[in-house]
Amino acid sequence: MGESSGSKPCLDADIWAKLVPADSRYSVVDIGSNETVVYSEISCSSGNKHEWCKITRILNQSSAMIQNKSSTAILIDGATVQSEDIMLIQSGTEIIPGPDREGHLSYRFEMIPAAERCEKRVKISIDIENAKCGICLNIWHDVxxxxxxxxxxxxxCFSEWLRRSQERHVTxxxxxxxxxxxxxxxxHFLREVVEDILQADCSLRRSKEDVAILDSHALIQSNLVISSGRKRKRPHLAVDEQTSGLNLSCPQCGTEYGGFRCNGDTVHIPCHACGGMMPSRSNISVPQHCLGCNRAFCGAYWHSQGVARIDGHPLCSYDSFKPIMERSIARIPFAAHETNRYEQDITERSIRQLGRTLQDVISEWIGKFDKREIDRSRMPLNHAETITAATHICNDCYDKLVSFLLYWFRFSMPRHLLPPDASKREDCWYGYACRTQHHNEEHAQKRNHVCRPTRGTHP
Structure with missing residues (x-):
């Protein structure tokens, strides 16, 4: 919560803006977190502090959103903003926490330039030559x-090197x-370093064409285990003295399944779920990585090879990684509606009141999703624009997709079809990112409503 701070040194690395009162007798209000409820003086005749607005940072832009949290109107650059309404502000915007100038303080909103912020960061000096790929001799891309x-x-670059090594069957x-x-x-750490380097010197950036070519060749989405090319024994045998001592075998190391058998140069991928190994194969239609999170899962691969279970090798079941359209669900995910238990309860009762099941609703909205009738701009999955009902995703990503679809179901629900107690409550501006959580009962009772996405608020 932003409060009047007086003239004190900057101690918080997150302070990115401030409200500066026109009357110097009053304190400056520091704006710290990305969403800050302002608690400060509003009247010239009283030194009491009040909660009167909320300021939300718009990342990567020189502006912010302000929401009137008081019971009366406030003035923003002379425009009247009613209670709970929202308006865009930027540096220099005049804000008066009341319906008129008389008797109320005047604040000026100021965003602090990045160079002037008090930042608790370690400065790292790096020679550009040490941040270049040893193959293409340019700054790393997707390092x-x-x-x-x-x-x-x-x-x-390395994916092409790896592919050619495998084609020649060499280590x-x-x-x-x-x-x-x-x-x-x-x-991922060096990837952030590269971003800082490119921001400091834009001339080092590659052309869009070069980046597109590199991305088309990139095969490494998760950790790969690359064999040494030396002979390996089955897991139940003693470790060969010539090996590195690591047991990297998978069920296809030494045995043929589905017409394929690993050789000494086969690259292996560890499964994120079970930790077992599977060969990395780019020439098959069965995916080995979840498109939603880029993690590797072996369930679909071993199912396609006709392998269900083999002693000595961990394997995932097919249910852990399969197409969206083949999945079913019987409960609302724990994380739905930002873990807001009030909203989850209303959604569940709304579905029952319609005489439907959760599976019916999700199937319907997956159809809408597949027809691109839903805005995907804030879907919490990677490659959001390319995902379809036929896409393989893991269990975690499926829960995220279901939560996303339930938001749109809840958003589109007409008020008259809601449970009676919910339809009588006012809308909540927070929408998808509502902060009225189940553990904050005091706030919920104070606002006397269960959060419901406001029409026009996108997830």
Missing amino acids: ISVAPCLHNFCNG VLCPQCRALVQFAGKN
């Missing part, structure tokens, strides 16, 4: 690291130091 040598490359060596590569995976 991956290989082990055990820990050299870094563009995903697309995979690091392109930089020629050490044997056993693992490869994305390096």
